[in-house]
Amino acid sequence: MSTDANNTVAETHPFQAEVSQLLHLMVHAVYSETDIFLRELISNASDACDKLRYEAIAHPDLLAAGGELTIRIKPDAEAGTLSISDTGIGMDRQELIDNLGTVARSGTRAFVERLAQVKDGVGLIGQFGVGFYSAFMVADRIEVISRRAGASEAWVWQSAGEAGFEIAPADATQAERVARGTEVVLHLKADAKHYLEPYDIERIIKTYSDHIQFPIELVGKEGAPRQINAASAIWQRPKSELKAEDYTAAYRAIAGAFDEPAMTLHYKAEGRQSYAVLLFVPSIKPFDLDPDRKDQVKLYVRRVFITDDAGLLPSYLRFVRGVIDSEDMPLNISREMLQNNPHVEHIRKAVTGRVITELQNLADKEAEQFAKVWKAFGRVLKEGIYDDHERRAALLALCCFATTKGGELRTLKQYVADLRPNQTEIYYLVGESAQQVKANPKLEAARARGLEVLILTDPVDALWTSMPQDYEGKPLKSLSQGEVDFSLVPMLDEAAKPQAETKPEGIDEAAVIAAVKAALGQRVSDVRASQRLTDSPACLVAGAGFDRELSRLLARQNRSAGPKPVLELNMRHPIVLAVGRAKTNAHEDEVNDLSALLFEQAKILDGEVPDDPAAFATRVNRLVMRGLTTSGAAG
Numbered sequence: 001m002s003t004d005a006n007n008t009v010a011e012t013h014p015f016q017a018e019v020s021q022l023l024h025l026m027v028h029a030v031y032s033e034t035d036i037f038l039r040e041l042i043s044n045a046s047d048a049c050d051k052l053r054y055e056a057i058a059h060p061d062l063l064a065a066g067g068e069l070t071i072r073i074k075p076d077a078e079a080g081t082l083s084i085s086d087t088g089i090g091m092d093r094q095e096l097i098d099n100l101g102t103v104a105r106s107g108t109r110a111f112v113e114r115l116a117q118v119k120d121g122v123g124l125i126g127q128f129g130v131g132f133y134s135a136f137m138v139a140d141r142i143e144v145i146s147r148r149a150g151a152s153e154a155w156v157w158q159s160a161g162e163a164g165f166e167i168a169p170a171d172a173t174q175a176e177r178v179a180r181g182t183e184v185v186l187h188l189k190a191d192a193k194h195y196l197e198p199y200d201i202e203r204i205i206k207t208y209s210d211h212i213q214f215p216i217e218l219v220g221k222e223g224a225p226r227q228i229n230a231a232s233a234i235w236q237r238p239k240s241e242l243k244a245e246d247y248t249a250a251y252r253a254i255a256g257a258f259d260e261p262a263m264t265l266h267y268k269a270e271g272r273q274s275y276a277v278l279l280f281v282p283s284i285k286p287f288d289l290d291p292d293r294k295d296q297v298k299l300y301v302r303r304v305f306i307t308d309d310a311g312l313l314p315s316y317l318r319f320v321r322g323v324i325d326s327e328d329m330p331l332n333i334s335r336e337m338l339q340n341n342p343h344v345e346h347i348r349k350a351v352t353g354r355v356i357t358e359l360q361n362l363a364d365k366e367a368e369q370f371a372k373v374w375k376a377f378g379r380v381l382k383e384g385i386y387d388d389h390e391r392r393a394a395l396l397a398l399c400c401f402a403t404t405k406g407g408e409l410r411t412l413k414q415y416v417a418d419l420r421p422n423q424t425e426i427y428y429l430v431g432e433s434a435q436q437v438k439a440n441p442k443l444e445a446a447r448a449r450g451l452e453v454l455i456l457t458d459p460v461d462a463l464w465t466s467m468p469q470d471y472e473g474k475p476l477k478s479l480s481q482g483e484v485d486f487s488l489v490p491m492l493d494e495a496a497k498p499q500a501e502t503k504p505e506g507i508d509e510a511a512v513i514a515a516v517k518a519a520l521g522q523r524v525s526d527v528r529a530s531q532r533l534t535d536s537p538a539c540l541v542a543g544a545g546f547d548r549e550l551s552r553l554l555a556r557q558n559r560s561a562g563p564k565p566v567l568e569l570n571m572r573h574p575i576v577l578a579v580g581r582a583k584t585n586a587h588e589d590e591v592n593d594l595s596a597l598l599f600e601q602a603k604i605l606d607g608e609v610p611d612d613p614a615a616f617a618t619r620v621n622r623l624v625m626r627g628l629t630t631s632g633a634a635g
Contacts, residue, residue, distance in 0.1 A: 010168035039208035048088025050305035062149040066180025074219040075196040085183035090148040138192035146182040235278035255321035279322035285376040300325040316384035385464040422488040425477040428454035430549035441536030462550040480548040519595035530568030537573035538598040
């Protein structure tokens with residue numbers, strides 16, 4: 001506890017641990033673009049005005065005190081302070097503590113750790129939305145005076161940084177200054193005093209906040225405020241009036257971003273539903289693009305902000321930013337009513353289809369630009385193949401894949417154009433890394449015939465490939481599941497074909513398969529001759545049910561063994577032939593050792609470890625010693 005000049009008791013509170021770390025970075029690290037602080041504070045003020053305008057639909061009396069919804073910037077060179085005030089919703093005591101003392105967002109710790117690792121964290125700050133704290137880059141001390149709309153009492157929050165913050169009732173002078181809303185007073189550092197210059201302030205507003213919906217006023221030396229932003233709903237203006245820089249400025253203001261939009265979609269829908277759409281696809285991946293994050297499109301009704309949580313786009317388009325402004329919905333629609341609102345459902349369906357169409361146009365006409373989008377958001381878009389049955393084909397056509405051909409990513413259209421003679425399926429292999437997939441023996445027979453194979457390494461690939469997929473009538477076929485038959489596709493080296501397809505003499509395939517199956521018991525669901533292998537002795541594939549990679553993912557999540565794999569044998573390989581000889585000579589120990597070796601080698605090549613590494617090592621040593629003994633005896 002402490003006492004201010006008016007003998008008002010001020011409560012002292014510590015910051016949340018992550019906030020303290022964040023403030024330490026803000027205060028002690030040097031970021032190249034400190035302009036961010038003003039853009040973030042203006043954005044917060046705009047949100048506060050939006051919230052009040054929405055709440056005033058049901059409670060008009062909230063607008064009784066405080067005047068028009070405005071944002072005001074007041075530099076005071078003599079005091080060395082810069083004030084940013086708004087006449088928005090304001091905060092009460094608890095809201096000040098909750099909003100300015102904690103970062104209530106998942107992934108904060110990871111964000112702070114990443115911020116500490118980079119030289120210039122400005123882009124991360126903008127992407128993650130911790131903008132208020134960026135003010136500590138330019139201020140030694142911050143005071144926040146706030147009065148919630150309709151409340152009789154105003155409160156003062158103040159902090160000098162990492163030590164914590166104080167909160168107390170506002171004195172008479174402070175309360176008179178804030179009839180409604182919030183005033184943020186920055187006591188600027190010596191090297192940040194240039195932010196008191198009107199030129200610098202106007203430059204930042206024009207760059208980042210020109211399209212904020214509320215008037216931003218600058219109080220000059222003469223004391224009269226003047227508006228310094230356009231304050232226009234850019235999405236309601238004709239495209240013919242706008243330039244690329246207008247869209248970039250709007251994107252940065254709406255999305256709180258610093259990059260250039262990779263794609264801009266601006267149009268008006270007329271007819272049964274009337275609404276304006278302004279959407280942007282970023283060129284840089286936001287920091288917290290996790291599956292739990294909802295879409296970031298703001299819903300307006302006749303230019304009145306309603307919510308940024310309306311679910312206007314499906315989860316797999318959650319990287320899209322922007323605004324949709326409806327002319328038909330009621331202004332007093334609640335956030336709960338939005339979930340089952342037919343207007344919202346119509347908009348969601350139409351806009352989702354339009355976004356996918358525009359992404360396809362971008363891919364067709366500006367391949368380099370689309371490549372940026374795919375690099376940043378491809379794995380998110382692929383979630384739609386699994387989730388959105390209606391648009392599955394369109395999303396599959398958008399996809400770009402690494403393949404065994406190497407080089408640049410390839411589309412299915414390019415893949416199908418290069419099909420080998422008699423090839424009727426599109427082959428793929430799912431794994432944890434491209435290196436692991438390329439080393440997988442299941443590719444051997446495909447390579448021998450020049451068959452291109454898609455290399456799928458995103459976690460979502462195991463999910464969407466679990467459903468039947470096809471492209472232009474060509475089904476997608478996993479090389480890790482079921483049986484394959486490449487016999488109709490000519491080999492690249494036709495001279496090798498007779499040798500590859502000739503069965504070794506003196507081997508009873510059925511007897512070898514039965515012996516291996518008996519030796520492995522419950523570790524496999526079946527053993528069979530392989531059409532996939534040319535050089536390696538064995539591989540594991542999935543039988544009925546899920547593909548191998550999905551089975552492993554589900555097994556790790558459920559901590560269970562999952563379905564038993566099928567062991568496929570290369571019946572021409574010397575180790576498999578050795579199993580046959582051992583069986584013929586009734587060397588059951590050797591049959592068991594060789595069978596286990598085939599199984600465990602196949603697991604290792606699939607990226608797994610043997611069930612019992614110590615037993616595996618002992619078995620390998622035993623087989624080596626047996627071979628050395630035999631070799632010595634022969635010598």
